[in-house]
Amino acid sequence: MAANRRRSTALAAACATAVALGATALAATSASAAEVPLKGYELTWGIKESYRNYVTGMAAGTFTPAGGAVQAKDNGVFTFVNGTGSYDSEAHTVALGFEGSLGIVSKAHGFELSLSDVKFDSKAAKITADVTKAGATQQDVPLAEVTVTRTMTDMPTKLTEEAGDAFGSASYAGAAGDPLTVAEKKTESPTPTPSGSTTPSVTPSATPSVTPSTTPSTDPTGSTTPKPSSTGADSKGDISYGTLGWGVKQSFRTYVVDGVAKGKITVSGGAEQASGNGVFTFPDATGTYDTDADTLKASFKGSVTFKGHEDNGSYGLDLTLSDLKAELDGGSGKLTADVDSLGEKSDDVTLAELKPESADLTAKDDVITVDGVAATLTAAGAKAFGGFYQTGAELDPVDLAVALTEDAELPDADPTSGGGTGGTGDTAGGTTGGTTGGAGTTGGTGTTGGTTGEVTGGLAATGSDVPVGALGAAAAATVAAGAGVVFAVRRRRTADSAQA
Template sequence: MSAVTRMPRRHRSRVLALAIAAATAGGAAALGLPALAAAADGAPPTLPLSGGTLDWGLKQSFRSYVTGPAAGTITTADGAGTNADGTYRFSGGTGTYDTGTHAVTVAFDGSVEFASTLHGFDIKLADIKLTTTGTTGTLTADVTAAGATSDDVDFASLDLSAATAGHDATGAITYDGIAAALTADGAQAFNGMYQAGTALDPADLAVTAGAAPTTPPTTPPTTPPTTAPTTAPGTDPSTEPTTPPTSAAPGTPATVVDGNLDWGVKESFRSYVTGPIADGKVESTGGATATASGYRFPKGTGTWDADGKTLNASFSGGVHFLGHLTGGTYALDLSFSDLKVSTNGATGTLTADVTSKDMTTGKSSSYDDLDVATLSGVAPAVNGQVVTITSAAAALSADGAKVFSGFYQAGDALDPVTVAVSLDEGAALPTAPAGSPAPTVSDASVEAPGAATAGGTDAGATLASTGSDTPVPLLLGAAGALVVTGAAATVLVARPKRLRGSAG
């Protein structure tokens, strides 16, 4: 994108509508001032918008999958192009700004097509539209796959509250870092592979407003904004426990005699493996068991230092993910064992012995004591002779990303980590989370209604996709998601009532 001049910090995070109104009524220097949001006397009820561009990459992990294991191609056309960072620019944006409601509607030229002969899909997104009202909005697209087109599929809900407003050298209004998340309609279209709220790539918008009123305001606003932000800043979980552990003498690490680690790796990954696409299974090994929130790894041993709030603990058992059975061999083959948790204050690390198969080459690699995740928000609590760490946030490490063939990026959120260890043989550990265990075999109940059986397809089901953070051979928003083996195909299309063209 062209160079952007940033507004002072106090003017950032304003809504797009205010930026357009301000630029129209008082020039780009007044960008983001709420007092200029209302249309000036004589201004038309709507203002034309033109020359718009939208930079959006859908999901970086999906792009990596298409050009990686799927050995596919990504083609932009009809006015769209590819940016240096791999995202796409949709150009020719035209639309309107309603001076009464401050609603913005912009439609863009261009299309992007994802295709893979190896994994059997061809999906095209076109007619991208962005609409906003206040600090929220929606991004829609027409989806063509399997010979059928579904119009105006709601791909993402938009949140402009944390985006950065500015203007570029041409005078166009810019809005960078618009947060995008999967909508409820999108989750339904994805057949449940993604949950509503899943983060997609952020979007950058640039648009030029129509001519300003012939008589611009002569008096600058005299009243500063009186409305406080509607969303208070989040609370940084930096406060450590105020009561020091009492389970060991000061300066003497206590011995961990038993313990459990509860961790599910990643919920969306588990759902994918046991769902209708990978059609796989999850095996608990070495004493590990499935729980409602993932897996429990038992028989913890190690040390706990009460003074430094330092825990070093190892756990037994493992978990083995298998999917995409092809010729008697699973293309997806990933296992974790010998898990360890090390914490120091509010941070920590989760390590494991990992065996991972490259889905493209079929080559297996093994890693001992690999740093899989970094932990934050660690808050040890001591109750008698039991130390617990509940739901510490886990983020994929750079080393951990490589066992997923690069489809997850360093920093991506994994399932939270819960640890309970005892410092005395007689101390009772907490029970496993209540509820149904995580699936350990293929669960046919998650298959879309009307999904194809082996040797056939059904394009009348709902649109399927991998979701933004699942490293799997599915199509984003695809109407055709084919099992890697080629023996079965599930062709899914969003919003059947809007279908046009052949549906098979």
């Protein structure tokens, strides 16, 4: 069915182009008239906004258009010009190649590449380009699949595995790219379509975009009837103990361990990380709760450190999160942490806004459990991530479990949770170190480390979701400063590398 949809959308796009070509071209029925030449088109595409922010933010890099290509202001999208090609009036498809190139360079993160000979083919529903890295050029690399529309305006794109490799981030594969627009550059008023044209009008139905609602569930009745509870604890009081589960952001973990950061993740102070470069668990909760007021304030022990971009023993990324605190008040809340980035510490930085599925806090067997709490990045958190992630970006969900009495039992923890004995490295570099000495490290392909359980060694060169390849795309971490900016990437020693 996907192939049928692609053919129908490609047909629709071609029909729109046909209108611009005029009635004469559309009337052609001979084989020689099937290919109608096109010229003067422009292709506008931003690759992926988070990638642009990563390059000019934490990577301290630059975009340099050339050969007629331009970039919109404020680190905007790119436009490639003078598109030429053809319209197939029988197959109703468009194939265009564009002039202009784009250089992408970061001295701080050690990458340099360029894109040229950008092409759009509505039949294949793809964007391709020649990609030059490390002095070698690959021609016609498929960068994105395109959902072709009738107007060829703001067409949805999906990045390919090849794009992930080109931009240094395996996590880009299958990720949504920026919308694509292909349009003729108008130099005069368009020729009106003659009345009475027999050209069929094709208007495919567009697939609606469905965005899952993250609005917390609340009681619409506003009832004040006391909530049922099987707890023997008071309705409010001090937390006895508990845990917080949070992965920060999966693409960021991938970026650090498997992306161009070629780094490692270390937990300490009782914190653990799930195997396979999984989420973190922070223990020993203290704080207060009030199930009548639906409020919870809890602090947790343990810390997690992300290191990457090593250069002669110095790290461009060296970030530690500790003293995590979660606050819930009805249907909202926040997550804070102390952040130490490259030796510069900021306390109680509000990293995320929290939205539980329900506003109600209910204790069962003297335990309050709140799983799958949606976490979205705050403005301060976005600055902390060096602008790679935008305010409102979705972070990993938060899981909370707190005991109200000393003899209450928390839900069973994931048996694969971090720590344990250190495994052997795999091709993804996702080995989890042991917990001997109270710390574990994810990363590398080496053997189990010493008393700290550290695993070291080379990592896969492919990226993560940085952001990027960092995205590697990783994911991204970085150095940022500013009101609570805590996540920063060390600028290299030259003024050039400090460019944002």
